[in-house]
Amino acid sequence: MKKGVPELLALDRAHVWHPYGPMPGRSDPYLVESARGVRLRLFDGREIVDGMSSWWAAIHGYRHPVLDAALAEQAGRMSHVMFGGLTHQPAIDLASTLVELAPDGLEHVFLCDSGSISVEVAIKMALQAQLARGHPARRRLLTWRGGYHGDTFHPMTVCDPDGGMHSLWTGVLPVQVFAQAPPAEFDPGYAAELEALVERHAGEVAAVIVEPVVQGAGGMRFHHPEYLRVLRRATEANGIFLILDEIATGFGRTGEFFAAEHAGISPDIMCVGKALTGGYLTLAAALCTGEVAAAISAGAGGGLAHGPTFMGNPLACAVANASLGLLADGTWRARVRAIENGLRGGLEPLRDIPGVADVRVLGAIGVVQLDHPVEMAAATAAAVAEGVWLRPFRDLIYTMPPYVADDEDVSRIVAGIAAAVAAG
Numbered sequence: 106m107k108k109g110v111p112e113l114l115a116l117d118r119a120h121v122w123h124p125y126g127p128m129p130g131r132s133d134p135y136l137v138e139s140a141r142g143v144r145l146r147l148f149d150g151r152e153i154v155d156g157m158s159s160w161w162a163a164i165h166g167y168r169h170p171v172l173d174a175a176l177a178e179q180a181g182r183m184s185h186v187m188f189g190g191l192t193h194q195p196a197i198d199l200a201s202t203l204v205e206l207a208p209d210g211l212e213h214v215f216l217c218d219s220g221s222i223s224v225e226v227a228i229k230m231a232l233q234a235q236l237a238r239g240h241p242a243r244r245r246l247l248t249w250r251g252g253y254h255g256d257t258f259h260p261m262t263v264c265d266p267d268g269g270m271h272s273l274w275t276g277v278l279p280v281q282v283f284a285q286a287p288p289a290e291f292d293p294g295y296a297a298e299l300e301a302l303v304e305r306h307a308g309e310v311a312a313v314i315v316e317p318v319v320q321g322a323g324g325m326r327f328h329h330p331e332y333l334r335v336l337r338r339a340t341e342a343n344g345i346f347l348i349l350d351e352i353a354t355g356f357g358r359t360g361e362f363f364a365a366e367h368a369g370i371s372p373d374i375m376c377v378g379k380a381l382t383g384g385y386l387t388l389a390a391a392l393c394t395g396e397v398a399a400a401i402s403a404g405a406g407g408g409l410a411h412g413p414t415f416m417g418n419p420l421a422c423a424v425a426n427a428s429l430g431l432l433a434d435g436t437w438r439a440r441v442r443a444i445e446n447g448l449r450g451g452l453e454p455l456r457d458i459p460g461v462a463d464v465r466v467l468g469a470i471g472v473v474q475l476d477h478p479v480e481m482a483a484a485t486a487a488a489v490a491e492g493v494w495l496r497p498f499r500d501l502i503y504t505m506p507p508y509v510a511d512d513e514d515v516s517r518i519v520a521g522i523a524a525a526v527a528a529g
């Protein structure tokens with residue numbers, strides 16, 4: 106039965122919890138009726154350009170015919186079967202393709218439900234492998250401030266201590282080792298400190314985990330890729346694993362297929378998620394080297410202690426295969442570059458507006474940082490009035506458009522950001 110907008114919003118307020126908010130929410134969410142291409146259609150008939158790609162995921166836009174067809178075709182075959190003792194071609198194809206595309210050395214793929222779970226699995230891989238290699242004392246993790254790795258408990262421990270509200274969890278979460286947040290430019294002093302920190306904690310740390318080049322939800326910060334080479338050398342020299350969280354940066358967002366390519370390094374373990382299925386279904390993966398897999402497999406327990414109910418979901422794998430198929434011809438590179446140019450040209454002038462602290466653009470990511478917290482509701486409404494969907498947080502108004510956004514869409518997004526800056 107079709108319900109009216111007021112009734113739906115009243116029920117939403119009464120029963121539906123939304124991300125990072127109280128119950129009920131501080132303001133009514135916008136009700137979406139459908140979506141197509143880069144546009145969300147609201148219930149009142151307005152169409153707005155999605156500047157968020159549904160949180161980095163919908164890189165090909167909505168209702169893409171190739172992805173729709175892959176999903177329908179797989180639904181006609183089977184939607185799901187358990188992965189214990191059974192396997193299927195969508196998962197086999199996906200794992201093989203990911204290994205082909207991933208940085209050298211990553212050979213094994215553990216499929217899981219969401220980004221946070223892939224980080225849990227990556228951490229579990231590192232801890233189990235260290236244990237199996239005879240280093241039971243190596244139980245902690247090392248990262249830098251300003252990061253974000255998910256909302257389940259162990260990923261929370263490596264999120265930025267302030268942004269992740271670690272004070273709320275004193276005595277609940279293990280305390281990890283933090284370096285200062287990485288500077289944008291290369292600073293040899295910082296690099297030396299980072300290296301010394303890894304060395305100093307080598308006896309008690311199982312792995313270093315970081316987002317390569319772009320720290321996303323922790324603050325939309327960019328850093329020099331040389332720091333990743335420093336971490337690669339330092340972890341290798343000290344027998345510690347390097348985990349790269351490519352959940353936000355993977356699949357072309359930063360201008361390279363994986364952000365690790367900016368540094369020319371390979372991690373021991375890598376997480377992917379978000380854009381993996383082109384934004385259709387929840388799916389993520391933790392990839393690891395043969396060495397990590399061999400250690401875990403030879404250790405106590407005789408395997409990796411993880412196995413979600415919906416592991417390797419065929420619908421999600423089929424649509425992920427179709428999404429990777431769309432990326433295979435490499436035309437995303439030119440699109441990401443065009444979006445980068447459009448965002449740079451459009452956003453740079455905002456630097457001179459009072460209240461703007463910084464403007465930064467990398468690949469298909471554009472960020473305007475204010476010198477004060479954003480007035481969320483006002484900024485969002487101002488962008489929607491310009492025909493653009495944005496979701497600012499803290500002091501940040503930012504966009505990562507679908508790659509199919511054309512120059513006109515990007516201009517509209519820029520106008521939406523300008524309106525949000527003025528209002529927020």
Ligand SMILES: *Cc1c(COP(=O)(O)O)cnc(C)c1O
Pocket residue numbers: 219220221222224253254255256316321322350351352353378379
């Ligand atoms: C979004 C994100 C996660 C968590 O993924 P979910 O699918 O939301 O659990 C982890 N790491 C990074 C870098 C992310 O951007």
